[in-house]
Amino acid sequence: xxxxxxxxxxxxxxxxxxxxxxxxxxxxxxxxxxxxxxxxxxxxxxxxxxxxxxxxxxxxxxxxxxxxxxxxxxxxxxxxxxxxxxxxxxxxxxxxxxxxxxxxxxxxxxxxxxxxxxxxxxxxxxxxxxxxxxxxxxxxxxxxxxxxxxxxxxxxxxxxxxxxxxxxxxxxxxxxxx
Amino acid sequence: xxxxxxxxxxxxxxxxxxxxxxxxxxxxxxxxxxxxxxxxxxxxxxxxxxxxxxxxxxxxxxxxxxxxxxxxxxxxxxxxxxxxxxxxxxxxxxxxxxxxxxxxxxxxxxxxxxxxxxxxxxxxxxxxxxxxxxxxxxxxxxxxxxxxxxxxxxxxxxxxxxxxxxxxxxxxxxxxxxxxxxxxxxxxxxxxxxxxxxxxxxxxxxxxxxxxxxxxxxxxxxxxxxxxxxxxxxxxxxxxxxxxxxxxxxxxxxxxxxxxxxxxxxxxxxxxxxxxxxxxxxxxxxxxxxxxxxxxxxxxxxxxxxxxxxxxxxxxxxxxxxxxxxxxxxxxxxxxxxxxxxxxxxxxxxxxxxxxxxxxxxxxxxxxxxxxxxxxxxxxxxxxxxxxxxxxxxxxxxxxxxxxxxxxxxxxxxxxxxxxxxxxxxxxxxxxxxxxxxxxxxxxxxxxxxxxxxxxxxxxxxxxxxxxxxxxxxxxxxxxxxxxxxxxxxxxxxxxxxxxxxxxxxxxxxxxxxxxxxxxxxxxxxxxxxxxxxxxxxxxxxxxxxxxxxxxxxxxxxxxxxxxxxxxxxxxxxxxxxxxxxxxxxxxxxxxxxxxxxxxxxxxxxxxxxxxxxxxxxxxxxxxxxxxxxxxxxxxxxxxxxxxxxx
Amino acid sequence: xxxxxxxxxxxxxxxxxxxxxxxxxxxxxxxxxxxxxxxxxxxxxxxxxxxxxxxxxxxxxxxxxxxxxxxxxxxxxxxxxxxxxxxxxxxxxxxxxxxxxxxxxxxxxxxxxxxxxxxxxxxxxxxxxxxxxxxxxxxxxxxxxxxxxxxxxxxxxx
Numbered sequence: 008x009x010x011x012x013x014x015x016x017x018x019x020x021x022x023x024x025x026x027x028x029x030x031x032x033x034x035x036x037x038x039x040x041x042x043x044x045x046x047x048x049x050x051x052x053x054x055x056x057x058x059x060x061x062x063x064x065x066x067x068x069x070x071x072x073x074x075x076x077x078x079x080x081x082x083x084x085x086x087x088x089x090x091x092x093x094x095x096x097x098x099x100x101x102x103x104x105x106x107x108x109x110x111x112x113x114x115x116x117x118x119x120x121x122x123x124x125x126x127x128x129x130x131x132x133x134x135x136x137x138x139x140x141x142x143x144x145x146x147x148x149x150x151x152x153x154x155x156x157x158x159x160x161x162x163x164x165x166x167x168x169x170x171x172x173x174x175x176x177x178x179x180x181x182x183x184x185x
Numbered sequence: 186x187x188x189x190x191x192x193x194x195x196x197x198x199x200x201x202x203x204x205x206x207x208x209x210x211x212x213x214x215x216x217x218x219x220x221x222x223x224x225x226x227x228x229x230x231x232x233x234x235x236x237x238x239x240x241x242x243x244x245x246x247x248x249x250x251x252x253x254x255x256x257x258x259x260x261x262x263x264x265x266x267x268x269x270x271x272x273x274x275x276x277x278x279x280x281x282x283x284x285x286x287x288x289x290x291x292x293x294x295x296x297x298x299x300x301x302x303x304x305x306x307x308x309x310x311x312x313x314x315x316x317x318x319x320x321x322x323x324x325x326x327x328x329x330x331x332x333x334x335x336x337x338x339x340x341x342x343x344x345x346x347x348x349x350x351x352x353x354x355x356x357x358x359x360x361x362x363x364x365x366x367x368x369x370x371x372x373x374x375x376x377x378x379x380x381x382x383x384x385x386x387x388x389x390x391x392x393x394x395x396x397x398x399x400x401x402x403x404x405x406x407x408x409x410x411x412x413x414x415x416x417x418x419x420x421x422x423x424x425x426x427x428x429x430x431x432x433x434x435x436x437x438x439x440x441x442x443x444x445x446x447x448x449x450x451x452x453x454x455x456x457x458x459x460x461x462x463x464x465x466x467x468x469x470x471x472x473x474x475x476x477x478x479x480x481x482x483x484x485x486x487x488x489x490x491x492x493x494x495x496x497x498x499x500x501x502x503x504x505x506x507x508x509x510x511x512x513x514x515x516x517x518x519x520x521x522x523x524x525x526x527x528x529x530x531x532x533x534x535x536x537x538x539x540x541x542x543x544x545x546x547x548x549x550x551x552x553x554x555x556x557x558x559x560x561x562x563x564x565x566x567x568x569x570x571x572x573x574x575x576x577x578x579x580x581x582x583x584x585x586x587x588x589x590x591x592x593x594x595x596x597x598x599x600x601x602x603x604x605x606x607x608x609x610x611x612x613x614x615x616x617x618x619x620x621x622x623x624x625x626x627x628x629x630x631x632x633x634x635x636x637x638x639x640x641x642x643x644x645x646x647x648x649x650x651x652x653x654x655x656x657x658x659x660x661x662x663x664x665x666x667x668x669x670x671x672x673x674x675x676x677x678x679x680x681x682x683x684x685x686x687x688x689x690x691x692x693x694x695x696x697x698x699x700x701x702x703x704x705x706x707x708x709x710x711x712x713x714x715x716x717x718x719x720x721x722x723x724x725x726x727x728x729x730x731x732x733x734x735x736x737x738x739x740x741x742x743x744x745x746x747x748x749x750x751x752x753x754x755x756x757x758x759x760x761x762x763x764x765x766x767x768x769x770x771x772x773x774x775x776x777x778x779x780x781x782x783x784x785x786x787x788x789x790x791x792x793x794x795x796x797x798x799x800x801x802x803x804x805x806x807x808x809x810x811x812x813x814x815x816x817x818x819x820x821x822x823x824x825x826x827x828x829x830x831x832x
Numbered sequence: 833x834x835x836x837x838x839x840x841x842x843x844x845x846x847x848x849x850x851x852x853x854x855x856x857x858x859x860x861x862x863x864x865x866x867x868x869x870x871x872x873x874x875x876x877x878x879x880x881x882x883x884x885x886x887x888x889x890x891x892x893x894x895x896x897x898x899x900x901x902x903x904x905x906x907x908x909x910x911x912x913x914x915x916x917x918x919x920x921x922x923x924x925x926x927x928x929x930x931x932x933x934x935x936x937x938x939x940x941x942x943x944x945x946x947x948x949x950x951x952x953x954x955x956x957x958x959x960x961x962x963x964x965x966x967x968x969x970x971x972x973x974x975x976x977x978x979x980x981x982x983x984x985x986x987x988x989x990x
Contacts, residue, residue: 564934
């Protein structure tokens, strides 16, 4: 057997090690949504006050669908004021914020809404159907739906003022153009 | 104060380990005994220092010393005494201390045992072990320091991960790490063999028993891990093919292969290259396991937090593999053995086949575990490789291995004559076929299960046949039955130890087959007084109670289980920890030889008017734990000093 | 008569109650729990790391089992239910990758590994047994042409 050939044994480990090193770049917990660009799944839920809440009712507006839970600390607690602020700032410009509370107890959810003084509609998803329709992994996750009713951006983790403003402004500007 | 003291000791230990490794290496090269002697003192120093670090950290846990960051993040004032001890190794930093301490312990035993018996190999082995120790101490000082000051000192800590509040947490990591670190010793002697060029039998003779010890602890760690999963994680199973479970399973597979192929080298002086490669592979896989658990590269329930430590581990893994395999390439000529086989039908062939299957299984598990990474790198698509995949691809391999378990020990070395085959295997084969037929008549419709039973009956028959025959020979020599059997086992403890281990594996395999083939479950929402039914069991929901524990709040459901008569009340619960987002399921069960009744409390209404319960009847699972006990017995028998050699 | 009327009235109410309790849509047809379990074992619980939807004790998994049950009850075939989840979560949610394209690599690997091992062992075993055969047999069975050549060489040498 050739002398060089035997050195292939140690060298064979190099591609394996390289693959493992590649693993540092990839985040195993970060999974892209196959729903981007696709029509946002419809839903019809009841808000915590008992009013009907349907995605269809807001067709033609930019809709921000936010999935949250009262037990999701701290991320949901960080973004609740952001969402409320942004909702107040944008509600006159054809933007709707919709909260979907998942895997939660009604009392806890109501307390959460009261504590943060949330004025945008919030509904519970008691069976988890809506969260699975949207491919939700955990909370918080936020979907930005354009005026044509397509999901454009999925944001994982707490929404910041910047993320909200940039994404919504982009969707609004785009929609203004024919 | 505590943190500084601990950190200081770690640093000194690191310096000592580096010095000791270098001294032993230079001493081995130049043959200067004084240097090796000095390295021994360094090893002792390292051992004492790590022991002191470990004791100091335990003391900090027991006294709630929150000035140490690690203590503050892994315990709080409510943590019970027992879990303050297990909490020491509950997270990354502590697990590295435990690991290093065991490694230092093994190093000390190697010094004590082999210092005078293996003059050529020993210094190199010592250098290797101290080098590996130095790496772990480096991790302890740089990447995951357990002793870090926490200022300002908080009034209370965060608390232990609730899943770790279990008795299994004292035994599972300890056994697993003893197994993992145990394989360092065979590796160290393999490196010594390569460095000196003495790749013959000396290093194998030295390491065989070490390999059995490490293998046994690894087996035990895996089994206790399965038990922990079964009764803590609350999903009703014992093995999920989680990446980190796989990481512990792979060295077990290659280690098992080594324990068998070692016999061929002992008997026939063949497979030197193969044996050394297996030891390197096994040790490499233990490192890969620690890398996987601690790097966060592949998500897993067992993962510790990720960080710089992953890069450190990967670099070390690369260093070890490239050096060790480079040495193999360098020593290629002496490693190549003049193979010599008399016949294809022989024990040598059976063992070679066994090795092919075990190593193929290990590679399969490895490839499946890293495949998501490959898919992401090549296609950019995330995929999962989980239980359905691993079960499908591994079952045929494991079935063949069980069959070989019957063939290997009885088939003749060198050349098996037709007579030898008929004498040893005619009846076992008949019994295997009968077992398969019986299983079919008894209503087993899964062909895999029927095959498993056939293979098990075949192996059992070979063991019984061999033992019966040997006993009869002794009876003819005039001994009475019990002393004859006892003497046989004592005299050939390695052979019969091996048989008993096989028996244990067989029992575990039966438990796995049964639980996979026949377990049933259902899920129901009940109001108080209502009943769920499953295969003859009736489970009545009696109500919910809330309990306040020292560090958590618990909602307990009461369920009366009966099958005609009342069997008892099971109390599965959900535990709510202030530091955790979601509640932790606490399962309750009633174990039995035939089946376990296993209850998991699901969602419930706060006023106790209804609760969802998952009811499982898991068949034959208890045999897995019984098999573990048998395996322990066999391993003990095999580790005993060989009577034949000394008599 | 009045009992019949009562039953008619009670049935939808009962269905509603049961479905609310089970957190699922009203079942249109009885769904076998085994089928639900079968589908659930193939899907990855999204909040866990390696557990299936069937095994996970988490609330998310429990809701997903409810959705599987409801979809099956609505008349979907198991493959369609699985596709529904794949459309939402991507291939990632399948615990065993689909046997096509690049994924074939992981499925074929075990076969290739065993086959390679067997071929390797077979070659080695053959070489080693032949060496033994040759070693023993060499003095007896020399090729006639060869022995003739050796004889001629020796004659020429002298």
